Amino acid sequence: MVSAAKMHTFEEVANHNKIKDCWLIISGKVYDVTPFMDEHPGGGEVLLSATAKDATNDFEDIGHSEDARDMLEKYYVGEIDSTTVPGKRTYIPPQQTPFNPNANAKASESLIKILQFLVPLLILGLAVTFRQYTKSE
Known part of the structure; x- marks a missing residue:
């Protein structure tokens, strides 16, 4: 019997935005990439910069290999409720x-x-x- 994928809200996923707790939204799916933070070739900061938003474009723009795409499956934790994803990400400037x-x-x-x-x-x-x-002289 196949169980239904767990549905996550954007707010829930956005709260997982730390080195020891990092979730990403890629192509409508939610991934807990926390165990991969130290192994990511671009460093954990790259993954952190893709939190609290739909990271699909970030992931696709890099041109990840098929191996990288296959690797995502072991970090899969569910689906994103697309109705909760904001259309535009609000830019919050750094504190001066x-x-x-x-x-x-x-x-x-x-x-x-x-x-x-x-x-x-x-x-x-x-x-x-x-x-x-x-x-x-």
Whole structure:
């Protein structure tokens, strides 16, 4: 007797977005690729970047081999309920570090100290070089 495939919602699959718990949606199927994270030729970060979305295009764009496609079957955990998959993925920009004027002031002070040390050395080096070229034999 063949059992029906387990149906997963997008929200459920999207929650599996960590190195130790990574699920992907590819061609309407859900795969738990957690055991493959360390073995993936592109690294686990590539798999993580394909979470919380339909990763079909990501998978197809790479041009995976038939062996890779066959390998997916051992990670199969069910089907995705297509009615729960958002049409467009909302872009969430990375958090920006707040502007810290004190950090810029400290960087400027460090640069000034470095220049105060290097400029005299540069002048001394130019003077020595100039003296050697202008020396008469």
